[in-house]
Amino acid sequence: MLLTITTTHHPATDLGFLLMKHPDNVHVVDLSFGKATLFYPEATEERCTAAITLEVDAVELVRGKGSIEDQYVNDRPYAASSLLSVALGRLLNTAMGGRSKIRQELADQAIPLEAMITPLPARGGLALLERMFAPLGYTVEVDAIPLDPAHPDWGNSPYVTLRLSGQVRLAALLTHLFVLIPVLDNNKHYYVGEAEVEKLLRKGEGWLETHPDRELIVRRYLRGFGGLVRKARQQLDERVEAEEVEEHAVRDSAEEAIEKPIRLNDQRMERVVAMIRELSAVSVVDLGCGEGRLLRELLKLPGLSKITGVEVAPRVLAGAGDRLKLDHMPDMKRQRIELLQGSLVYRDDRLKGFDVAAVIEVIEHMEAERLPAFEANVFGHARPGAVIVTMPNREYNALFEGMKPDAMRHPDHRFEWTRAEFRHWAESVALAHGYAIRFDGIGTEDPTHGHATQVAIFTRMDEAKTAA
C-alpha cells in the first residue's frame, strides 16, 4: 500500500523538517509484522511529497505465534489498515504530536496539504469517505478500484484511492489518518482493550467530540466492544442516555435495517409475550431462541415456572447464556430457565410436555425440504399445548423501501410466504396433527398487503377428540 503526503507550502522541502526525515534519504523502520519505508518521490521548493510504503510479511501473519489471520489469503498485506496506523505512529510519532525541532511555528500552522492512500478499504460505501473527512475541512476525491479488469461485470473492489486536500496542520492530518484509516477498514488487527479508549480520546482531542459521525467512528474504532464504546462515549459526552443500549442491535443486520422504521422486532416480542400470557402457560419452550430476547421478556412474566430456550448454533447459544447472565442469576430465577442445544429437525424427548412452544421467525431459516421433519418433531412428537409460529409476510415486502421485488428480508431466509401460502401450510399441519388454528398479524395492517409479520397460533385439541 502507499500513503503519500504532499505540501505546496513554500519552500515545500520544509516537509522534511516537519516529518524529521531528510528528503534525499530512505527511512526504514522494522515492525513486528514487516517493515515500513519512507522516501520522497518529489522534493522541490514548489512541491514536496513523502511516500510511505508498508511491506507486510504475509507468511508470518498466518503462521506466526501471534497469528492474526485465519483467512489464509487476505488483503492485510496489501490494504491500508490499522497496520498502517501502527507504521505511522512509529515513523512519524513526533510529527503526529505536532512537534518539530526546527520548524515548530510551521508545525503549529495550517498549511496546504494533500494526502493520497491506496488501496483503502471503504467498508460501508463510498459516501462514508466524504462523511468522515469533509467535516474535518478536506476536499475529498475518491477513485474506485475495479475488482478485476478482465471481468467488468464484477464491478468495483471494496478498495479506493482516496485523495484529500486542505489547509490543515500536518499533525492534524496525520492524526485524522491514524484514527480514520482503521475506522474505514473496520477490521483491527489487535485486541481492543481499555488502552484503546485512552488512545482514541487522546488522538480525537479537538475534533472527534463534534464530528457528526462520532458514534460510528467510536464504535468501529473500538470494534463494537459495547462496554468500551459506552465508556468512550460517556467521556466524550456527558449527555449519554441512561438506558442500556442494545449493542448487538447496531450490528449491521440487513433485516433490521429493512424493518427498522417500524421497530418490528420490538412489536413482535411484545405481541408474542401477550399471546403467551393469554394462553395461561406455565411452561414455554422458545424453539430457535437465538440470543434470548424472548427469553428475557418471558422471565418477567409472572406464573411462568419453566422457560426453555432451544438453539441449534452452539456459539449463539453460549451468547444467549452470557446475555441472560445465567451464571450470576439468583437461584429462584435460575431455576425457571434452561438453555439447550437442539434442532427442530431431530426428534427430541426433552421438548415434550410444554404448554407453549414459540417458533418466532425461525422456519424461514430452514430449508423447505426439512419442514416435514420440523412438523413431525414439534407437532407430532413434542406436542406442546400450543404452538406460536411467526414468519415474514412476503406480500408486505412491497412496502419496504429499497427492497427488490424478489428479494427476501434477510440473506439467510430460505423462503418467505404470502398469507395464502402460510395459511395453507399451517392449516394442513393443524389438520394432520390435531391442532385448532387461528391467524394473527404483527405490525400495522396494510389493507392490501396485510401485516409485516404473520402469525399462526395452534392449540392442541383434546386428545380424546383427536382419537375419535
Next chain:
Amino acid sequence: MKIEIPEFALVLLVGASGTGKSSFAAKHFLPTEVISSDRMRGWVADDETDQDATGDAFDVLHYVVEKRLKGRRLTVVDATNVQPESRKTLISLARKWHALAVAIVFDLPVELAVARNKERPDRQFGDGPVRRHAQALKRSIGGMNREGIRYVHRLRSVEEVDAVEITRTRLWTDRREETGPFDIIGDIHGCATELETLLGELGYAVAWNGKEVQVTPPEGRRAVFVGDLVDRGPRSPDVLRVAKHMVDSGTGLVVVGNHDDKLKRHLDGRNVKVSHGLGETIEQLAQEPPEFLAEMRQWLGSLISHYVLDGGKLVVAHAGLKEEMQGRASGAVRSFCMYGETTGEIDEFGLPVRWDWAADYKGKAKVVYGHTPVLEANWVNGTICVDTGCVFGGKLTALRYPELELVSVPAERTYYEPIRPLEAPAADTGLGQHQLDIGDVLGKQAIETRLYGFVTVREDNAAAALEVMSRYAVDPRWLIHLPPTMSPAETSVMDGWLERPEEAFAYYGSKGVKTLVAEEKHMGSRALIVLARNQSVAEKRFGVHDGSRGVIVTRTGRRFFNDAAIEAAAMHRLDAAMEASGLWEELGSDWVLWDAEIMPWSMKAGSLVRGQYAAVGSAAIAGLDAASQALAAARARGVAVEDLAEAAATRLDDAVRYRAAYNRYVAPFAGIDDLRIAPFHLLASEGAVHDARDHLWHMAMAHRLAAADPAMLVATDYRQIDLEDPAKVADAIAWWEGMTAAGGEGMVVKPLDFIARGQKGPLQPAIKCRGREYLRIIYGPDYDRPENLSRLKKRGLGHKRSMAMREFALGLEALHRFVEHAPLTRVHQAVFGVLAMETEPVDPRL
C-alpha cells in the same frame, strides 16, 4: 447337584444370614457378576453391617442390577431375599429387561446359620434375625414360581451346597453360531403348493412318498420359516409335515406364529375361538390319523419365539422384534414375537392398530418377520416383512440371506378373502419411518467402522455439526455418504517447489504399495451424485416421496445447485448416460452413487472468487503499482531505492500472476450447457459398495459414463504407475509438470486398490499434488519466494491425515450400512460423524 442357569438370567441367592451364600457366589460366579447387599452397605456407609444404610444400599443394588440386565449380563444378587416383598423389585427388574429369574435357595438348618454367625465378629446380632429369616423363607418358598421366578433350586444341606455344579446354558433363541446361508420364508398359511414351488425356485428338491416328505436343500443352505404355517389355506397338514421334516433333519428352523400357537392350544383341548381360518385346519386335520395330531401337538409346543442368528446380525421372529427384546426371554418377548404390540386402538376394519415398531428400530441386527401381509416386501430401517399374503391371493416370498435377494412365487388363487386389503407400500409422505433422534447424534459418539474400528466424535464437533446438518444439509434420507478430506503430499525437497509428485509416490512406496493410479485433479467443486432411476425407486429405496429422483450435494452435504431446474436437468442427462452406457443394466441396480468434480469452479465459488481472491488481487496490484511509480520517481531524482524498486516490481509481478491463477478457473455459467461433471468414483449401487474394486475399474466406469454424454461429462485423464518402473514414474512426473504448467490444478495419487493397507493399517485413500500456480491462490501471491517457501515447507500433515483416515472410514461405513438396509439412524450417525470431523479446525491450506 447339577444346576443349569441360562447364560442371561437374574439369579437370586435366597437364604438366611450365615447360610453360606457369599462363599457360594464367590465359588461359582465372577466377582463382577455378584451384587451383594453387604458390599453396597459398605459403599454407601463404610460399614457392611450398618442397618441404617440398608435403604440406600438397596437403591444402589437395584440400580446396578438394572444396568447389568439392560446390558444383557448374568447378574447374581447376594442378599437374604427371604421375603416375597424383598424379591418383588428384583423380579420386576428381570421382567422389565426380559431376563429369566432363577432362585437358588439355601434351605439349611437354622441352628447351623446361628452357630456360624456367632463365630463372626461382625455378625453379633443374636439369633433373632436368622430365625425370622428362616420362617419367612419357609412361608414363601412354595410360592416362588408364582412370584415370577422361572427356576427354583433348593439346597437342603451343607453337603448339597458343596456338591453343586453350575453349568451355564444358552437361551433357546441363541443360534448365533449359525451363519447360514438362509432362505427365510414368509407366512404360508397352508399354501403347500406354493411352498413346494418356492422351495423349487430356491433350489430345494421336494419329494413326497405318500404322506412322507423329503426335502433336500442346495449345499449348505437352510430354510427359516417365520411362522403361521397353518390356517386359512388348503393344505395346512402338509405344510406342517414339510416344516417339521426340515427341522428334524437339521435343514430348517421355525419360529412360532400366532396361528401355530392357537392351533397348539386347540390340540391341547383348550377352548379357543375357531375363527380366522382355524376351522379349515381343524377340518383338514380330521382326515389325519391321531398319531399325527399328537406329534404335531407336541412339536408345535416346542417352537421357539425367535432366533438370533449369524453372530447376532440376524433376528427372525413372526411379528418382528424390537431391539431391547432380542435374545431375551419372557412372556412379553414371546407375546411380542407372535402378535407384535398394539396401541389399543381399533381400526375401521375392526382390527387392532399395530404399533409400528420398525419405524423406531435402530438395532444392529436385521429383523426378518411376517404376520402383517403386505403387497411387496420392503426394507424399513433394517427390518423386512416377508409376508406377502399368499393365502389372500398375493404371493409367497423368501428372503435369501446374506444375499438379501427376494424370491417370490404368486398364489395359485385367492384362498381366503382378507378382512383388510393388503397394505400398499407406505403411502406415507411424512417421516413416519425415518425419524432421527437427537440423542443419536448429540454428545460424544463412538461409531464402529469396519475399516478402522471405533471412531470417536468429540462432543463439541458434534454440536457444531448439528447446526450444519439442521440448517444447511439436504434431507438425511438422501445423505448416505460424505467424502473424506484429502491430504497433500509432504513438501518437496526440491528448491522452488512446495509440492511435487515424488513425495506422494514415496508415501505409498514406503508403505509397500507397488502400483498407483494418478488422476488429473479438476479445478471444480467436489460433489456426490445420488441418482435413482425413477421416482418410485426414490420412494422405495430412499423413502423420499417428494417426486425427486436424486440429489447432488457438496462435500458438506448441502444441495449443490440452488436452481432445482439445473439439478433436475443434470439428473436427467446422467440417467440417460447410465442408460446409454449400459451401466444400469450391468450394475443390476436402479440407483447409483457417483463421486465427482463439478465445473466451473466459479459457479459455486463465485462469492469466494470475488469476495476474496479478486479483492486481494485488486488490492495488491493497486498498492504495488502505485508504490512502484512512487519509487520510480524517487529513483529518478537519485534517491537510493533500487532494492526497494526491485522488490516492489517482483511483488507486483507475483500479484499479476496471482490474478491470472484464479482467472484460469473462472468460466461463465449460464445454464446446463456450461456444466461439466467429471465422475471418478462409482461408490455404490444396489447390493454393493464398490470399495473392493480398484481405481482402474472406477476410472473405466467413469469413462464409459462420460463417453455417453461427452458434452456434459468429462473423462478424467489418468495414469497407472508401477513404482518399480522408473520410466513410468518419470513419465507420470512429466505428465504432472505439463498439466500444471498449462494451468491445471494438479493430480490425485491413489493406491491401485480402493482400500490399501500397510503394516500399520489402512493407508490414505488419496494424496493430492497441486500445481505451482494453483498453490498461489491457496498460499498467497508471493508464496514461492525463497524466504517464504522455506518457512511454508515446515508444515505438519499428521492431523490432516488422521482426519482423512477417520472420515474415509466413516463415509464407507455409512455407505455399507445403507447398502445393507441398516436403519436410517445408523447410516446417519456415520455421515454425521464425517461432518463433525470436518468442523475440526485444520489448516485450510492443506
